[in-house]
Amino acid sequence: MHLWVAVALIAAAAQTARNAAQSNLTRSIGTVGATQVRFLFGLPFAVLFLGLAILATNEAVPVLTGRSLAFTAMGAMAQIGATALMLITMKSQSFSVTTAWLKTEPVIVALGAALLLRDPLSLPSLIAIATATAGVLVMSVKPARSHGDWLAPGPAMTGLAAAALFGLSAIGFRGGVTGLESGGFLIRSSATLVLSLSLQTGVLLVWMLAFDRKALVASFAIWRASLGAGFLGAFASQFWFLGFAMTTAANVRTLALAEVIFAQLVARVWFGQKLPLRQGIGMALIVVGVGLLLQSQR
Numbered sequence: 001m002h003l004w005v006a007v008a009l010i011a012a013a014a015q016t017a018r019n020a021a022q023s024n025l026t027r028s029i030g031t032v033g034a035t036q037v038r039f040l041f042g043l044p045f046a047v048l049f050l051g052l053a054i055l056a057t058n059e060a061v062p063v064l065t066g067r068s069l070a071f072t073a074m075g076a077m078a079q080i081g082a083t084a085l086m087l088i089t090m091k092s093q094s095f096s097v098t099t100a101w102l103k104t105e106p107v108i109v110a111l112g113a114a115l116l117l118r119d120p121l122s123l124p125s126l127i128a129i130a131t132a133t134a135g136v137l138v139m140s141v142k143p144a145r146s147h148g149d150w151l152a153p154g155p156a157m158t159g160l161a162a163a164a165l166f167g168l169s170a171i172g173f174r175g176g177v178t179g180l181e182s183g184g185f186l187i188r189s190s191a192t193l194v195l196s197l198s199l200q201t202g203v204l205l206v207w208m209l210a211f212d213r214k215a216l217v218a219s220f221a222i223w224r225a226s227l228g229a230g231f232l233g234a235f236a237s238q239f240w241f242l243g244f245a246m247t248t249a250a251n252v253r254t255l256a257l258a259e260v261i262f263a264q265l266v267a268r269v270w271f272g273q274k275l276p277l278r279q280g281i282g283m284a285l286i287v288v289g290v291g292l293l294l295q296s297q298r
Contacts, residue, residue: 004246005255011238015259018232018233025222025229028222029218029219030215036204036215037226037233038233039197039233041223041229041233042197042233043198045230045234053187054187057187068192069179070175072192073199074169075176076196078165079166085159088158102162103137103257104133104163106129106132106167106250107130107133109253110254112171113248113250114250117175120248124295128254128291136257139279171249173192173240173241173249174248176195177244178245185242186242189244189245240252240256243255260282
């Protein structure tokens with residue numbers, strides 16, 4: 001099995017756990033406060049991971065290049081913007097429809113990375129990505145509501161814009177990692193993660209000090225929960241960035257759709273929720289798409 005496959009699956013599982021932790025924080029300190037936790041409280045862990053990478057590889061931190069800084073900054077800011085648009089969409093539409101729009105990201109990543117990074121994109125890979133994405137759409141959109149929800153111009157625009165920005169962030173992080181000219185994939189991905197979280201933490205701290213100090217203070221008041229969410233966020237991001245160092249952004253983000261399956265399994269096992277036929281078909285399409293993707297990489 002390709003190493004990047006294991007890395008992406010670990011990242012997807014960790015992200016599922018992080019989302020659960022952040023959802024609990026949202027009830028305590030609000031959406032913006034819970035969002036900044038993944039950056040502010042995740043940064044110390046990212047620095048720790050970088051230190052461990054230095055010890056494990058005996059390599060120095062790569063010298064930052066203009067290309068790496070530009071791509072990483074693009075990815076970091078795009079991720080913040082995408083999160084904001086996602087929250088706006090969720091206010092006016094159901095969670096399922098918002099998820100459907102967001103999970104069109106792999107197709108956007110595949111096309112965008114081919115243009116911006118010259119990442120290879122074969123027809124079999126594109127078919128695999130489209131199949132897995134279709135599986136998410138089948139799972140996310142209820143037939144009885146899909147027509148009106150999908151045609152609503154406001155949510156459609158913000159949902160697609162969020163997906164595009166999430167895709168742009170993946171492309172930016174991939175470009176940031178590959179833009180470093182020295183070191184192995186472990187040290188380059190770890191250094192890029194620290195840079196990204198530093199940029200995001202700085203921007204959000206300025207924003208919250210200016211507009212939402214109450215939520216910022218509250219995140220420190222419940223520091224144990226915040227640290228837990230920060231660790232899970234940094235851990236998941238570490239593996240996403242490792243994946244970006246090993247293969248194309250499209251491969252990583254397509255395999256990330258496994259997160260949808262993990263979430264359904266958690267709902268089934270922990271909460272006893274039944275799996276409707278529609279969601280079973282969607283999960284099957286995701287599995288088929290991922291299988292086609294792995295086959296195309298052989």
